[in-house]
Amino acid sequence: MRDRLVRRLLPAGVLLLVAVAWLVPEVPALDLDTAETGAVDAWEATLDGLPSTPLVLVAFDPDVGTYAEIRPTVRAALAELLARDARLAFFSLTPEGRALALAEMDRLREGQANPRRWADLGFAPGAEAAIVELSRSVPVADDVGGEIARRFGDGGADAIDALVVIGGNEIGPRSWVEQLLPRVEATPALAVAPTVLLPELLPYAESGQLDALLATPGDGAAYRSSVSVGRLDRFLDASPPRALPVLVGLVLALGVVGVALVRSVSADRGNGGSGAQRAREAEA
Amino acid sequence: MTRPALAGIVLVVGLLLLADLLVVNDTLGDVASVVVAGVVLVAAGAALAAAAALAIRRGADLWRRRGDPVGAALVLLGMGAVLVAGLRPGATGAGDPAVGWLVAALLVPLGATVFGLLFVSTLAAMWRSLDRRPPQAVLTGLAAAAVVVLLLPIGGAPGAWLASAAGWTLAVPIGAALRGLLIGVAILAAVAAARTLFGIGGDDA
Numbered sequence: 001m002r003d004r005l006v007r008r009l010l011p012a013g014v015l016l017l018v019a020v021a022w023l024v025p026e027v028p029a030l031d032l033d034t035a036e037t038g039a040v041d042a043w044e045a046t047l048d049g050l051p052s053t054p055l056v057l058v059a060f061d062p063d064v065g066t067y068a069e070i071r072p073t074v075r076a077a078l079a080e081l082l083a084r085d086a087r088l089a090f091f092s093l094t095p096e097g098r099a100l101a102l103a104e105m106d107r108l109r110e111g112q113a114n115p116r117r118w119a120d121l122g123f124a125p126g127a128e129a130a131i132v133e134l135s136r137s138v139p140v141a142d143d144v145g146g147e148i149a150r151r152f153g154d155g156g157a158d159a160i161d162a163l164v165v166i167g168g169n170e171i172g173p174r175s176w177v178e179q180l181l182p183r184v185e186a187t188p189a190l191a192v193a194p195t196v197l198l199p200e201l202l203p204y205a206e207s208g209q210l211d212a213l214l215a216t217p218g219d220g221a222a223y224r225s226s227v228s229v230g231r232l233d234r235f236l237d238a239s240p241p242r243a244l245p246v247l248v249g250l251v252l253a254l255g256v257v258g259v260a261l262v263r264s265v266s267a268d269r270g271n272g273g274s275g276a277q278r279a280r281e282a283e284a
Numbered sequence: 285m286t287r288p289a290l291a292g293i294v295l296v297v298g299l300l301l302l303a304d305l306l307v308v309n310d311t312l313g314d315v316a317s318v319v320v321a322g323v324v325l326v327a328a329g330a331a332l333a334a335a336a337a338l339a340i341r342r343g344a345d346l347w348r349r350r351g352d353p354v355g356a357a358l359v360l361l362g363m364g365a366v367l368v369a370g371l372r373p374g375a376t377g378a379g380d381p382a383v384g385w386l387v388a389a390l391l392v393p394l395g396a397t398v399f400g401l402l403f404v405s406t407l408a409a410m411w412r413s414l415d416r417r418p419p420q421a422v423l424t425g426l427a428a429a430a431v432v433v434l435l436l437p438i439g440g441a442p443g444a445w446l447a448s449a450a451g452w453t454l455a456v457p458i459g460a461a462l463r464g465l466l467i468g469v470a471i472l473a474a475v476a477a478a479r480t481l482f483g484i485g486g487d488d489a
Binding site: 011014015028029030031032063064065066067068095098099100102103106120123124125126127129130132133136137182183198199200202203218243246247249250251252253254256257258260261263264265267 | 301305313317320321323324325326327328331378379381383384387388391392394395396398399400403404407408410411414415417421422425426428429432433435436437438439440443447454455458459462463466
């Protein structure tokens with residue numbers, strides 16, 4: 001009875017502990033910015049190599065599940081691009097990505113970002129096929145005017161100076177690297193993606209097909225602590241992730257796994273049977 | 285549609301798109317563009333059909349009181365709320381502020397919360413797995429514990445060392461295993477595609 005009550009209350013207790021850790025002031029010895037992958041240097045070097053007032057296609061397809069992980073980094077990246085005088089063109093291939101792109105564009109609008117420096121190219125279904133279609137003809141709506149419409153009208157997809165992919169579970173940087181880059185003139189590709197995509201994307205980053213990739217909380221924290229956005233800091237995330245709640249969560253996870261491992265090993269010794277044998281018995 | 289006809293369509297479309305990628309030719313480009321536009325339209329139709337099928341299925345669940353009626357009602361309520369917000373008279377579709385509010389204030393926090401609960405459910409699953417004591421679960425538990433230690437957000441020299449070790453772990457053993465899996469999947473996909481194109485195997489008769 002008592003065990004059952006403890007098991008039922010444990011998940012709520014874990015979440016409560018993490019919530020309390022969120023409220024505690026920052027601890028100096030803790031730091032999310034522990035990355036030493038050079039991802040931030042690669043990001044900045046790629047942006048430094050762009051022409052002045054670069055036209056940047058922002059392929060915005062995160063998913064709502066993992067967006068919380070990358071949102072502070074995405075917002076910092078958008079602020080930096082605007083601070084570097086880039087022209088942003090948002091385009092989505094998934095309904096989730098479109099919804100989140102609209103929310104971020106609303107945020108730019110409310111923050112009074114210069115409306116001539118960003119445009120909404122909308123949403124297209126068809127995943128990879130839509131990317132191929134975009135490489136032939138960039139879908140610029142009639143209500144998009146100014147420099148961005150003119151540059152796409154003159155040069156089509158070749159007018160893109162840089163591709164920034166905000167990736168998610170469904171459509172990520174891999175699709176853009178494979179479908180767009182071979183079809184347009186040499187265009188640097190940068191990406192922000194959740195950690196879950198890292199194993200899939202690392203080969204693209206290491207082979208140079210992705211010029212820069214921010215795909216871990218450490219990379220994101222390192223980027224946010226070094227990025228300079230000037231007066232556009234109002235576009236940065238108001239509450240970026242903090243190290244203490246992450247530490248509490250990881251220590252809790254370590255504790256649960258450790259206790260379970262010790263119980264498992266000690267029970268094996270006590271019973272004198274092998275784990276495999278017990279597993280087979282349990283399955284039978 | 286018969287398998288040879290389907291394989292033929294796949295073969296022609298695939299070769300056409302490949303040729304268009306390799307050869308600069310306006311006519312070829314126009315034909316490929318029509319094909320790609322067709323694929324985009326089919327994808328749009330499929331997405332709409334999938335959404336309609338979901339609504340019909342959940343509606344039927346609710347009507348016949350089978351499965352999870354509360355879940356079905358919530359799905360229909362959510363779909364209805366977004367449709368009403370985007371399609372009501374005077375609304376501007378997906379870009380309407382009401383739709384934006386539903387996404388930013390409800391959808392995103394709910395999605396992130398459900399994803400965050402994976403933390404608890406994954407720990408519970410690990411606990412249950414280790415309770416049965418198979419060697420695979422013990423090995424997975426040890427590897428998970430090691431990775432968690434490497435990811436501890438500690439500053440200074442210890443943190444740098446942990447981060448360095450985590451980077452090596454990701455790049456070498458984990459990277460090797462995952463790349464091996466990806467290469468294997470790619471080879472299997474190529475073999476399956478070739479078998480489809482040439483109509484080899486797969487007959488139940």
